[in-house]
Amino acid sequence: MDELLRRLSAEGQKTAAGGPSPSVEDLRRRVAEKGYVFIKFTDTAGGTDLGVRVDADACDLSGADFARGIGSAHIEGTLTLNLVKVRCVTDIELSSLTGTGHLVPVEEAVAAR
Template identity: 60%
Template sequence: MNDLVQRLSEREQQVVVGGPQATLPEFQKRVTEMGYVFIKFTETRGGTDLGVRVDKSATDVSKANFELGTGSVHVEGTLTLNYVRVRCVADIDLASLQGTGRLLVLEEVHP
């Protein structure tokens, strides 16, 4: 298995909201409307910013108050990283746009 995928799947890691605009309004729009978020794992060299297709059935925004910027969001979704299909699981605090996350390996994909 790929070294990066293995490291990100071994344990919970520090994450932040990533992407071109790491703001609360942009994060809300991506989670609730677009269905595609960026989660950045900060404990790798330079950070690893992953684009994640949101699984709406596994994502929980019930503890979030986007208007006040309080609470948290549990985000889950899938992507392919270095020929390995993975599920990204992250809990994001809305006040700081930081949290914890990890990858769950689903299957290796061969080019």
């Protein structure tokens, strides 16, 4: 495992809704309609913006009120980072579009279930 992946695998990493123009509506549309979100890990040099394929069954949007921009969204999905398949797990507060999360190598994610 390389240094970036090791660093982002530690729980409690600062995250934010990423992409070209992050907003509550953009996050809602990406999770619910497109199935693809951008999550930015903000504590790396310049930030690390990752494209994540949403796993709708693992997400929990019950605490998110997208219309009012309050609450939090639990988002999970997969991607490949530096040739390693990983699962991104994050909770995003809608009021600030920030939160915490981490990456889990897919082999570990499968073993944990």
